[in-house]
Amino acid sequence: MSNQILERPKSLTQKQFHYCPGCHHGIIHRLIAETIDEFDLREKTIIVQPVGCAVYIYEYFDTDVSEAAHGRAPAVATAIKRVSKGKFVLTYQGDGDLAAIGTAEIVHAAARGENICVFFVNNAIYGMTGGQMAPTTLPGMKTATTPLGRDVKKQGYPIKVSEMLAPFEGVSYIERVMVSSPKHIIKAKNAVRKAFKYQLQEKGFSLVEFLSACPTGWGMPPVDAAKWVEENMTKQFPLGVYKEVGLDD
Amino acid sequence: MRVLMKGTEAMAEAAIRAGCSAYFGYPITPQTELIHYMSRRMPEAGGVFLQAESEVSVINMVYGAAAAGVRVMTSSSSPGVSLMQEGISYLVGAELPAVLINVMRGGPGLGNIQPSQSDYFQSTKGGGHGDYKLITFAPSSVSEAASMVYDAFDITEKYRHPVMILADGALGQIMEPVSLPEQGASKPSVKNWALTGAKGRPANKIFSFYLDPKGLEEHNLHLQEKFKNIDDEIKYEEDISDDMEILVVAYGTVARILKNAVQKLRGEGRKVGIFRPISLWPFPESALKSASMKAKQVFVSEMSYGQMLEDVRRIVPDEIEVKFYGRAGGVVPSPNELYIKLKSLLERGV
Amino acid sequence: MTEELIIAGFGGQGVMTMGQVLAYAGLNFGKEVSYLPSYGPEQRGGTANCMVVVSDEAVSSPYIDEPTSLIIMNQPSLEKFAPTLQENGILLYNASLIKEKVTSEKTSKVIGIEINHLANQMGKPQLANMIMLGAYVSLSNIMPVDSIKEVLPKVFSKKYHHLLPLNYEALDLGAKTVKG
The missing domain is CATH 3.40.50.920 (Rossmann fold)
Structure with missing residues (x-):
């Protein structure tokens, strides 16, 4: 078993991730790549990548990949899925990409019930541009653009994406997970698997929201950051299944 | 045989006959007949029709369909085309073929819905960010508009560079005789770069991102070199x-x-x-x-x-x-x- | 020969249908044609007009500022377009809505027809525009009235095909009115 775990998924290239120490992107990439392998989908997969820290996905995944303009991944994925028969299409998006600039695209892709998987990485901050406030930044949280902490009277409240999208009829599955410990990683992997199955069974839109650590953006050591996800982020963004219409056997 | 058609409808039909198999649009006057026509004809022709939530979304859907290798088109009018500029810049950067139609109306701002030619700069001088110009054709009759749209699909694939058909409100609304081009004479080119799943080949990547300035300069030089060849399309x-x-x-x-x-x-x-x-x-x-x-x-x-x-x-x-x-x-x-x-x-x- | 016609009236009077039918028929009759509708808010309750060119040569401008013929369906259109008519042009107007006696310095060919009255007599008020079109085609001699009849099945959607005979009758009635 331990050998298998150390083996690099076939759906990843040999390229070393550039992510900061303690960042959760690497783990999430790996979970998705492992699941692509498990379902033997590498040759059918088209990934639509965001603008944000994950902008180098095209170098890491050994699958077909399209870049999308900031926030537009759901629109790009919608078209790819609709014009390509039998292909497996997923987007990978951060909180700024999905919940700020790309709000219209994600809402309408969900409402249309586009048969795609969305992997949404919520680390409550803009990592790539240097730690500014995100639409998911917690109340009171200090960022480069909320130096005194997010004041909800001035900067409003965080957007809860899973809760917001779950009621749409076009949505088949939504779960919020985290990857801060092996136990949670296993749970997260199961969520990824489930999302894949929903697309493979043509059930419509599925989304997995990952609460994720950004030690650099948050100004914390990796261990503290992982702990901060568990202790603080889960209060604002409770884990769990928000939508599950049911899979065929 | 010559038939009487509206400019907007003739352009739509010509696209379908050129093998366009995906159309994304958003309603805006004076080109709504084009999106109406496509909503009816595209499913008949076995293609994809989708009314999106905005022109921003439309142009990114065009980008996705183009990345997947199919012939794709959208149409809009001036304010809608303004919204598309970022996406057009991405099409250029990622070298994706697409046919775009602008049925120009009066501006700036909301302006009005009557004919205008005030998007010449936007179309021919860049429009979006970055160093590029769009291949732009301006029809002056319904018949010319139809054959122009038909040919545009070959031209955009030849250069992997978007083509803009710059019409105006009058040409969109006018009805004139047109001999429609033949279905099937124009065929989508083989695109070994398209995203179709990495089966039996290395993975394909579509992007316009070059973090290293030298890499981006090289990419720009490649584009500039390509643009020079487009002189062959002067008409x-x-x-x-x-x-x-x-x-x-x-x-x-x-x-x-x-x-x-x-x-x-x-x-x-x-x-x-x-x-x-x-x-x-x-x-x-x-x-x-x-x-x-x-x-x-x-x-x-x-x-x-x-x-x-x-x-x-x-x-x-x-x-x-x-x-x-x-x-x-x-x-x-x-x-x-x-x-x-x-x-x-x-x-x-x- | 180049016929440059402007048809103008209220939205809902069948102004656009007349123009389109004429353009279809012209093409069918071997002519070069263009049909340019006004569009936008004008159509909703305000004035609607269209410009139709029927010619032996390729049409250059679809825009007309001095029409060879005018079909005027209401009072505001008369005031707007009558002064633009070419010398010796044709001015046909709807005498059901325009009660004053219309005259023109440009031409003696000024004819008013009570198209609403005639259409009501036929039992279908919607036929008024076809009566007018029959009158125009007959008077202008640009093509036989039968050429119009030939294209109606193509222009009208199938659900209105049961009304074709009545439309033919209306065209004939219009033609008869001006010949008589």
Whole structure:
């Protein structure tokens, strides 16, 4: 078993991730790549990548990949899925990409019930541009653009994406997970698997929201950051299944 | 066989006959008949039709379909095309083929829905961010619009560079006889770069991101080199003679209206020539230059306050005077109005 | 020969249908044609007009500022377009809505027809525009009235095909009115 775990998924290239120490992107990439392998989908997969820290996905995944303009991944994925028969299409998006600039695209892709998987990485901050406030930044949280902490009277409240999208009829599955410990990683992997199955069974839109650590953006050591996800982020963004219409056997 | 069709509908049908299998759109006047037509015809033709939530989304869907390797088109009108500019820049950067139609209306801002030609700069000088120009064709009849859209699919694939059909509100609404191009004569090219799943080949990547300045400069040099070859697509129509008293330069609907004025003046024995750029970028520079050298003066008219005019002034030799008459805001100059204007220029002489 | 016609009236009077039918028929009759509708808010309750060119040569400008013929369906359109008519042009107007006696300095060919009255007599008020079109085609001699009849099945959607005979009758009635 331990050998298998150390083996690099076939759906990843040999390229070393550039992510900061303690960042959760690497783990999430790996979970998705492992699941692509498990379902033997590498040759059918088209990934639509965001603008944000994950902008180098095209170098890491050994699958077909399209870049999308900031926030537009759901629109790009919608078209790819609709014009390509039998292909497996997923987007990978951060909180700024999905919940700020790309709000219209994600809402309408969900409402249309586009048969795609969305992997949404919520680390409550803009990592790539240097730690500014995100639409998911917690109340009171200090960022480069909320130096005194997010004041909800001035900067409003965080957007809860899973809760917001779950009621749409076009949505088949939504779960919020985290990857801060092996136990949670296993749970997260199961969520990824489930999302894949929903697309493979043509059930419509599925989304997995990952609460994720950004030690650099948050100004914390990796261990503290992982702990901060568990202790603080889960209060604002409770884990769990928000939508599950049911899979065929 | 010639059939009577609206400009918007003829362009839509021509696209389907060229093998366009995906259309994304958002309603905006004066091109709504195009999206109506596509919503009906595209499913019949086995293609994808989708009404998106905004033009921003539309252009990114166009990007996705193009990345997947299918022939894709969208249409809009001026404000909608403004919203698409970021996406068009991405199409250029990622070298994706797509056919775009702008049925221009009056601006700036919400403006109005009447015919205009005030998006010439936007279309031919860049529009979005980065160093590029769009291949731009301007039809002046329904028949020409249909064949232009049909050919645009081959041209956009040939250069992996988007093509803009720059029409105006009048051309969108007018009904005229058209011989529709044949279905199946034009075929999508083989695209070994397209995203179809990495089966039996290395994974394909579509992107415009080059973090390293040297890499991005190299990419830009490659694009610039490619743009030079697009000169092969230069098109224009001229009806000129030696020693013209005046050479009239116009495109699209205005060129047609001017033809009436030119015919009338010729009937009065005046030597008047007409030059109509069909490709606005690349612009027919050398053809216009040599035509203008046979004229005492040059007259430009547009439904704008002088956008193509800047190109004409750049090209025509300094010693030849370039005069201009523009209407804007959705006002279309009438045949008589242009006749009177030309007549006064002729009588004033040089 | 180039016929440059402007048809103008209220939205809902069938102005656009007349123009389109004429353009279809012209093409069918071997002519070059263009049909240019006004569009936008004008159509909703305000004035609607269209410009139709029927010619032996390729049509250059679809815009007309001095029409060879005018079909005027209401009072505001008369005021707007009558002064633009060419010398010796045709001015046909709807005498059901325009009660004053219309005259023109440009031409003696000014004819008013009570198209609403005639259509009501036929039992279908919607036929008024076809009566007018029959009158125009007959008077202008640009093509036989039968050419119009030939294209109606193509222009009208199938659900209205049961009304074709009545439309033919209306065209004939219009033609008869001006010949008589």
